[in-house]
Amino acid sequence: MFLHGVPVAARELGIDVYPILRKVGLPSRTLTVDIRIDYCKLIEFLEQIAETHGADHIGFLAGKYRPVLKMGVYGQLLSLSSNLQEAMRLVEEFIALLSPIVQWRMQKSGGIVSIIRHDRVPHPPKSGQFRSSTITHVFNLLRTLIGGDWRPLSVSLSHARPKSWRAMEQHFKVPLGFDQDFDGITIMEEDLYRPLQMANPELLETVKAHASTLKAQIEPNFDLMTQVRLVVQENLAHGKVQKEQVAERMHMHPKALQRRLHAQGISFKQLLTEVRMEIAIHYLNSSSISVLQLSQLLGYSSAEAFSRAFKNIHGMSPKLWVQSVGTHTENKLHKAG
Numbered sequence: 001m002f003l004h005g006v007p008v009a010a011r012e013l014g015i016d017v018y019p020i021l022r023k024v025g026l027p028s029r030t031l032t033v034d035i036r037i038d039y040c041k042l043i044e045f046l047e048q049i050a051e052t053h054g055a056d057h058i059g060f061l062a063g064k065y066r067p068v069l070k071m072g073v074y075g076q077l078l079s080l081s082s083n084l085q086e087a088m089r090l091v092e093e094f095i096a097l098l099s100p101i102v103q104w105r106m107q108k109s110g111g112i113v114s115i116i117r118h119d120r121v122p123h124p125p126k127s128g129q130f131r132s133s134t135i136t137h138v139f140n141l142l143r144t145l146i147g148g149d150w151r152p153l154s155v156s157l158s159h160a161r162p163k164s165w166r167a168m169e170q171h172f173k174v175p176l177g178f179d180q181d182f183d184g185i186t187i188m189e190e191d192l193y194r195p196l197q198m199a200n201p202e203l204l205e206t207v208k209a210h211a212s213t214l215k216a217q218i219e220p221n222f223d224l225m226t227q228v229r230l231v232v233q234e235n236l237a238h239g240k241v242q243k244e245q246v247a248e249r250m251h252m253h254p255k256a257l258q259r260r261l262h263a264q265g266i267s268f269k270q271l272l273t274e275v276r277m278e279i280a281i282h283y284l285n286s287s288s289i290s291v292l293q294l295s296q297l298l299g300y301s302s303a304e305a306f307s308r309a310f311k312n313i314h315g316m317s318p319k320l321w322v323q324s325v326g327t328h329t330e331n332k333l334h335k336a337g
Helices: 005-015 018-023 037-053 059-066 072-080 084-097 128-146 165-172 189-193 201-236 243-249 254-264 268-286 291-297 305-315 319-335
Strands: 102-109 114-120 155-156 184-188
Touching: 005 037, 005 059, 018 037, 037 059, 037 128, 037 268, 059 128, 072 084, 072 128, 072 201, 084 102, 084 128, 084 189, 084 201, 114 128, 114 189, 128 165, 128 184, 128 189, 165 243, 184 189, 201 254, 201 268, 243 254, 254 268, 268 291, 268 305, 268 319, 291 305, 291 319, 305 319
Parallel strands: none
Antiparallel strands: 102 114, 114 184, 155 184
């Protein structure tokens, strides 16, 4: 996941998002360099911006200002397709080149088609900003591909209506529903067969061959990393998570799991630590949980063991981390006053 669109959105709102990057454990260069980041961190980053600055439409703005076709080979596949029907088929086939998390599916009924966003893995309860961002970006993408003054029938969002919904309504200029059963865009079925502006069948075949090679290299590892992280998260609270139990859950031999992780440049121990620290940062930044409770939640043998591990990664104890976050918040409130 990339943060394309966030810097422009932040400038429009006149807010500084770099302190929030640090809060969620992301490097500052994330906003200026193409760095693929964990989707849970992206979700937390957007939600923290919304909560801290009252920017309840930051996800929409991030999607609005995200470069439409800045998606590498995946973007080329879509833009070179002959029509939207072909583009959607390629979306399903090569989605791993863009995201291991999100899927897009079509539901047809009575000449109407809903393009619906699905998550391949469970997402945090508060993820409305992320979902709003992806829907807005796909809306802009469809308009660019089809061209002219085309617009869909409606846009549906599953999260509650934000205070700034008027800005969203002005951008979409179609019926906009909140608290819906799905996140997606509804179009006329005939729109699937409208020729796309940049269609090039010959070049598309060349790009598809390249995409197939990339997919063979990328998709298994995306799926592996996602599965391991999920299994680790599910088992942390039950005590120390062992490589053997994760491998068994994934129907793999422990050595095979280790080999595949090493192929991604990471060991099981490193991945386990990453997951633990991401969860730790989330709780330390957003709750008053005690170090002892957090150590138990993360499967450490003691509060001392957790504190040592945390300090090795972040250069300070959990208590000092909480104090530093609190100091930043107080300074911000003081300036605002």
